[in-house]
Amino acid sequence: MFCSHMTAASTAPSQTSHSQTDLGAAPACADDAEDWARPLLERQLWILGQLAEGGLEIARAIERQATDDSRAAHEVVKGDLPLAYARVARAVRLTIMLQSKVIADLQKLESNAEIDASHAKIRQDVARPGLLRERKARIQRIVGRIAWAEGEDADQIEQVMRETGEHLDQDDIYGDVLSRPVSELVALICQDLGLKPDWPHLTEHAWAQAEIASGAAGAPLAGVMARAADTRRPAAAIEPDLRPPPLAGEVDPKGGRGMQAADGLG
Numbered sequence: 001m002f003c004s005h006m007t008a009a010s011t012a013p014s015q016t017s018h019s020q021t022d023l024g025a026a027p028a029c030a031d032d033a034e035d036w037a038r039p040l041l042e043r044q045l046w047i048l049g050q051l052a053e054g055g056l057e058i059a060r061a062i063e064r065q066a067t068d069d070s071r072a073a074h075e076v077v078k079g080d081l082p083l084a085y086a087r088v089a090r091a092v093r094l095t096i097m098l099q100s101k102v103i104a105d106l107q108k109l110e111s112n113a114e115i116d117a118s119h120a121k122i123r124q125d126v127a128r129p130g131l132l133r134e135r136k137a138r139i140q141r142i143v144g145r146i147a148w149a150e151g152e153d154a155d156q157i158e159q160v161m162r163e164t165g166e167h168l169d170q171d172d173i174y175g176d177v178l179s180r181p182v183s184e185l186v187a188l189i190c191q192d193l194g195l196k197p198d199w200p201h202l203t204e205h206a207w208a209q210a211e212i213a214s215g216a217a218g219a220p221l222a223g224v225m226a227r228a229a230d231t232r233r234p235a236a237a238i239e240p241d242l243r244p245p246p247l248a249g250e251v252d253p254k255g256g257r258g259m260q261a262a263d264g265l266g
Helices: 033-067 081-149 154-168 182-193 206-213 219-232
Strands: none
Touching: 033 081, 081 154, 081 182, 154 182, 182 206, 182 219, 206 219
16 A cells, blocks of 8 residues: 655656647547547557656665665555565656657558658659650640730641750750749749740630649739730729819819809809
């Protein structure tokens, strides 16, 4: 039987980061185990730390009772002190073993996250060449249609598309083709090739509509949309003149004198 009046056990460093929620409760809305596995393991590690500290405090209190001559003043256990000490020490050892297991689970979780990130990077690197070819081909077709709209013949259009591909290969000038909006790349290439895109007309094309809908429209399309919004904005209403008419002999701010003065009645 324990009769201890122990001091508060020292807390683990991560104590303040854990809410006082049910140990086994996981968020019901979690779609992925990793969303709640880490905070749950950290919570378990903190609780085990509290248990280990509490058990250690009890073991020290039993030790003080066994070595202190005035047992009545500091009585923690009634009965077999060595047996009580052994049981508490065993509980502390088991708690420490559980701590080690939770730490290993956390490390495994971090390792899995790193592996997943590595796999995602590999998939991205594998897909990048195909995505790059597709983006370049799309820009070539767009510039080719712009050249056709300006009346260029088939040979000139083919040359324009070939030069567009060569321009897109110059990363030091045009940057990462996959990270920049298509409209900005089209505008830069048309400027270099001497073409003048009809941007209000291009905004009706599917690629432009998709770029606008993405919320990351390039400057050419964004400018067209801003100008279109200005033209749709209603004109400001003209406020009526609520001032009373001028009296006889007064000068009207709008010009002329009062009505009576003007009629020669003032």
